[in-house]
Amino acid sequence: MYYELATLTTRLFTTAKATEGIQAWVQAAEARGQLLGCWYSDIGALNQILVLRGFNDEAELLAERRRALLSSDPFHCGALLTGLEMHSYAGFPWMEPPKPGSYGPVYEVRTYQVKTGGLQPTLDAWKAALPARNEISPCLLAMYALDGTPRFTHFWPAASLNERSAARADAVKQGVWPPKGGPDWLTSDMQSQIFMPTAISPLK
Template sequence: MYYELATMTLPFGTAAQAATNVQAYAAAPEAKGELLGCWFTDIGQLNQMIVLRGFADLGQLQAERERTQQSADPFGCGATFQSLEQHSYKGFPWMKPVRPSAESGISGPVYEIRTYGIKPGGVQATIDLWEQYVPPREALSPCVVAMVALDGPLRFTNIWSYATLDARSKARADAVAQGIWPPKGGPAHLTTAMTSTIALPTAVSPLK
């Protein structure tokens, strides 16, 4: 499964209309892929809308990227956003495709979006370690997706869902206490380029 993570920086007071426009843009007859998540940042870099879309193959993702690049009104927000970034990803091959909350049962409303830099040669080792360690970690909180970037610096992004911020803190502390997270040996393959954002679903987000 392939994914695009797009981030728009928006002016104050425009998030609700921007979300409606994103939904319409993703559902247009000529659009490829599927809208999966549409969040607004709450902790981290603020005033950002983060949009996750899924694609069955790389061709679909590339076609949709080209549509956006050629559009005079990308995401229906061309006259609104202050900046737009789009990044392409490939899901870890053993992970199930991301599905909306109504199908998967996965819901927040607190979502943590984490990105880690990967050292050269560390991609496959990271994928293998996560395959081993994510199942017990998911007993504490669901991993929505883990995916390797196809462009830009070598890195991977993982998204986790929690009922509350307190639930996030407890799950992370319990995972460490139980020795099931982080994956043993995993940090050796990562750089110090790490970011974390807490984001909440907008009204149009299929991941609630």
């Protein structure tokens, strides 16, 4: 599956109103794709809304990208925005698309840049290691960027920050994570944020 990950930076105290616009945008008659998640940032860069949508093919994704780029009111909350970024991704090929449900409410979203030529070795390492890692706490989605700097983004839901920290420590202690050989292909450019689901998010 193909994905769009949009980051909407909003004016102070406008998250709820912006979310109403986002819901109308993704439910419009001309809209394509499926809303998977809509979260607000809680730790890290603040005043951000993260919108994740899934698409059956690249044509659908690009059609939605053009709709936003050509709109005078993207996501029906343009007047509330101080910044807008939209990025295209493909899911790791063996992973099933996430299904709506309650997995959080704490969502850690990590983005790692990869060295030149490092994407396929990264995919191979993750494919080998992720089943054991998922036994401790599941990775909801991992996807690699189709534009910009070579990188991949992954989502880790947890019931609490403490649960998240304990799971990561346990995975390292058991030796199942990080994937063997995986870090060899990463640069030092890594980002992590904590997000919480908004009222319209299918992923809770």
